[in-house]
Amino acid sequence: xxxxxxxxxxxxxxxxxxxxxxxxxxxxxxxxxxxxxxxxxxxxxxxxxxxxxxxxxxxxxxxxxxxxxxxxxxxxxxxxxxxxxxxxxxxxxxxxxxxxxxxxxxxxxxxxxxxxxxxxxxxxxxxxxxxxxxxxxxxxxxxxxxxxxxxxxxxxxxxxxxxxxxxxxxxxxxxxxxxxxxxxxxxxxxxxxx
Amino acid sequence: xxxxxxxxxxxxxxxxxxxxxxxxxxxxxxxxxxxxxxxxxxxxxxxxxxxxxxxxxxxxxxxxxxxxxxxxxxxxxxxxxxxxxxxxxxxxxxxxxxxxxxxxxxxxxxxxxxxxxxxxxxxxxxxxxxxxxxxxxxxxxxxxxxxxxxxxxxxxxxxxxxxxxxxxxxxxxxxxxxxxxxxxxxxxxxxxxxxxxxxxxxxxxxxxxxxxxxxxxxxxxxxxxxxxxxxxxxxxxxxxxxxx
Numbered sequence: 001x002x003x004x005x006x007x008x009x010x011x012x013x014x015x016x017x018x019x020x021x022x023x024x025x026x027x028x029x030x031x032x033x034x035x036x037x038x039x040x041x042x043x044x045x046x047x048x049x050x051x052x053x054x055x056x057x058x059x060x061x062x063x064x065x066x067x068x069x070x071x072x073x074x075x076x077x078x079x080x081x082x083x084x085x086x087x088x089x090x091x092x093x094x095x096x097x098x099x100x101x102x103x104x105x106x107x108x109x110x111x112x113x114x115x116x117x118x119x120x121x122x123x124x125x126x127x128x129x130x131x132x133x134x135x136x137x138x139x140x141x142x143x144x145x146x147x148x149x150x151x152x153x154x155x156x157x158x159x160x161x162x163x164x165x166x167x168x169x170x171x172x173x174x175x176x177x178x179x180x181x182x183x184x185x186x187x188x189x190x191x192x193x194x
Numbered sequence: 195x196x197x198x199x200x201x202x203x204x205x206x207x208x209x210x211x212x213x214x215x216x217x218x219x220x221x222x223x224x225x226x227x228x229x230x231x232x233x234x235x236x237x238x239x240x241x242x243x244x245x246x247x248x249x250x251x252x253x254x255x256x257x258x259x260x261x262x263x264x265x266x267x268x269x270x271x272x273x274x275x276x277x278x279x280x281x282x283x284x285x286x287x288x289x290x291x292x293x294x295x296x297x298x299x300x301x302x303x304x305x306x307x308x309x310x311x312x313x314x315x316x317x318x319x320x321x322x323x324x325x326x327x328x329x330x331x332x333x334x335x336x337x338x339x340x341x342x343x344x345x346x347x348x349x350x351x352x353x354x355x356x357x358x359x360x361x362x363x364x365x366x367x368x369x370x371x372x373x374x375x376x377x378x379x380x381x382x383x384x385x386x387x388x389x390x391x392x393x394x395x396x397x398x399x400x401x402x403x404x405x406x407x408x409x410x411x412x413x414x415x416x417x418x419x420x421x422x423x424x425x426x427x428x429x430x431x432x433x434x435x436x437x438x
């Protein structure tokens with residue numbers, strides 16, 4: 001009898017505690033938007049940087065035209081130490097919001113009911129003369145570029161629950177040793193809640 | 195009369211059962227929220243395409259004012275004005291500032307220097323422009339008539355050739371204009387160390403594989419002969435860089 005009473009008590013306790021601790025299903029959203037004109041966030045974006053070369057010629061095609069490359073390794077293209085050029089795509093700072101991101105090439109929108117971590121990794125398809133790390137990124141508000149890698153790099157750690165926007169600029173280094181051709185960087189952004 | 199010993203034993207068993215049941219429930223309760231703490235992951239992908247083009251740059255700078263590579267004095271179309279010259283080697287006037295006042299040296303038919311233009315073997319005078327070898331650097335070429343700069347992406351092979359044509363007065367031929375590398379030994383006089391321009395292509399440099407980068411400096415020399423008909427003469431010199 002005591003056992004039955006105890007069991008009933010514990011069953012009631014289970015119900016009570018179960019009802020009290022039952023959390024909502026965690027909410028997790030990750031969408032991105034590139035420089036295409038639609039300003040629509042999706043889970044799969046394409047960025048076409050157009051035609052570039054190690055002389056820094058302004059691209060005449062692609063999503064961002066008219067951007068010149070700046071010498072790398074020397075102040076002049078004619079310097080023997082010059083390795084190539086760096087094309088900076090939308091390096092200006094500020095002016096981005098949830099409706100548009102005119103000064104960043106990529107906007108990342110995150111919604112999470114829990115703390116989260118955002119990371120990115122990359123792969124490159126093309127001739128081996130071009131390195132994966134010739135593509136760089138930086139936060140829109142920062143000045144220092146970070147090369148992409150083929151292993152995950154943490155962009156945001158301990159992200160605060162809720163909705164957040166992150167804005168990134170890209171840089172592409174084109175070197176004299178690069179073989180001409182089409183190159184594809186596949187970037188994977190991963191959001192993990194915990 | 196109840197066996198208190200048995201009752202105590204039964205009570206102890208009951209307590210054990212309750213304890214086990216309770217422990218199981220506690221474990222269940224802890225396991226419920228634990229199941230909601232599992233990580234969840236979402237991914238988004240970007241495909242970024244860049245079309246890398248090759249680059250081939252060939253630019254030159256002549257005797258005009260401004261000889262700085264970094265300041266973009268080098269172009270693809272230069273003009274060198276050598277001014278007024280004659281077979282006696284009279285100092286130049288009316289040319290680019292860098293060539294004015296240059297005198298010609300009397301020479302014989304094979305390019306040797308003579309002591310006097312009045313020597314019967316003298317065929318005319320040879321004007322040497324910037325004959326001194328003074329190691330021009332990347333930005334200036336004060337001791338060479340022309341700077342040649344080439345830059346390009348990865349190539350298997352490359353070749354730089356030059357050819358020339360002359361238009362002007364009678365008896366003046368294309369080979370009266372000559373060139374030599376600035377780094378070559380400085381000749382005392384005469385044109386024996388110079389290479390005559392030609393209407394056919396003459397190889398200047400070949401190389402590869404690898405990235406293409408070189409900077410050359412050439413001196414010019416002009417032979418003016420007594421047989422030349424006076425008047426303006428124009429040499430058109432074409433440098434061609436080809437790659438594979």
